[in-house]
Amino acid sequence: MKTILTLLFLSLFLVSSCSDNESSQDSNTPSSLQTKSSDVIYKRSYEDLVESMYKELAEKTPELSDLEKKIISLKEGEEDSTKTFIIYNEKNQSYYNTASLKVKQVKDSVLRAKINSLIEKSLSKYNGNVVVHRNLLNTIDKKNASLNDLHLLLKITRTLPIIEKYQSSNKPSNKPINGFLNELNNTIKIADTLSKK
Numbered sequence: 001m002k003t004i005l006t007l008l009f010l011s012l013f014l015v016s017s018c019s020d021n022e023s024s025q026d027s028n029t030p031s032s033l034q035t036k037s038s039d040v041i042y043k044r045s046y047e048d049l050v051e052s053m054y055k056e057l058a059e060k061t062p063e064l065s066d067l068e069k070k071i072i073s074l075k076e077g078e079e080d081s082t083k084t085f086i087i088y089n090e091k092n093q094s095y096y097n098t099a100s101l102k103v104k105q106v107k108d109s110v111l112r113a114k115i116n117s118l119i120e121k122s123l124s125k126y127n128g129n130v131v132v133h134r135n136l137l138n139t140i141d142k143k144n145a146s147l148n149d150l151h152l153l154l155k156i157t158r159t160l161p162i163i164e165k166y167q168s169s170n171k172p173s174n175k176p177i178n179g180f181l182n183e184l185n186n187t188i189k190i191a192d193t194l195s196k197k
Contacts, residue, residue, distance in 0.1 A: 030056050033166050053162055054155040064158070071151065078140065085133050092130075096123050 032052035058064040099119050106112040 029166055029170060030162060032056060033163075033170075049163070050155055050159055053159045057158055057162070064154075067154075071147070074147075078144075082137065082140070085130075085137075089130065089133070092126055096126075 030053050032047070032049055054064075058068050096119060100116075103112055103115045103119065106115060
């Protein structure tokens with residue numbers, strides 16, 4: 001009977017400590033950091049808090065919101081601006097790749113070498129004609145990498161103060177943990193005593 005009462009007390013204690021945790025949250029805490037009753041340690045899936053906190057911040061901050069719209073617009077604009085050349089280049093590359101494969105079917109080695117030479121000259125000429133396009137695409141790739149790095153830096157620098165504020169204003173008391181440890185110790189003593197009878 002004593003063991004049942006101890007377990008009942010322990011259950012009530014855990015329930016009350018969980019509800020204390022939820023009610024002590026700061027109303028300014030971002031929703032992505034608020035503890036919900038459905039949060040269970042062992043069932044919780046990975047959540048990208050940097051992204052969710054930044055998204056919430058960007059929705060409330062006009063300059064960040066404008067930047068996010070600009071980045072989305074740039075991505076769409078890049079596709080529109082580069083699509084024509086990319087398709088053109090893919091068709092040309094496909095032609096030269098197929099032609100090179102077909103040449104392997106030629107049995108006459110002299111004729112095969114002559115055809116290969118024609119293909120190589122044409123490919124070299126083509127590559128020379130599109131060097132400016134490729135250089136521009138390479139520049140775009142480098143600039144995109146730079147923008148991605150800066151965007152990540154912005155997300156981190158804007159969300160670090162939020163997580164630090166959350167840490168200081170939402171740090172839970174260690175009383176529930178100590179209380180549980182005391183109950184655990186008491187239960188161990190009871191189990192130890194009963195096992196010696």
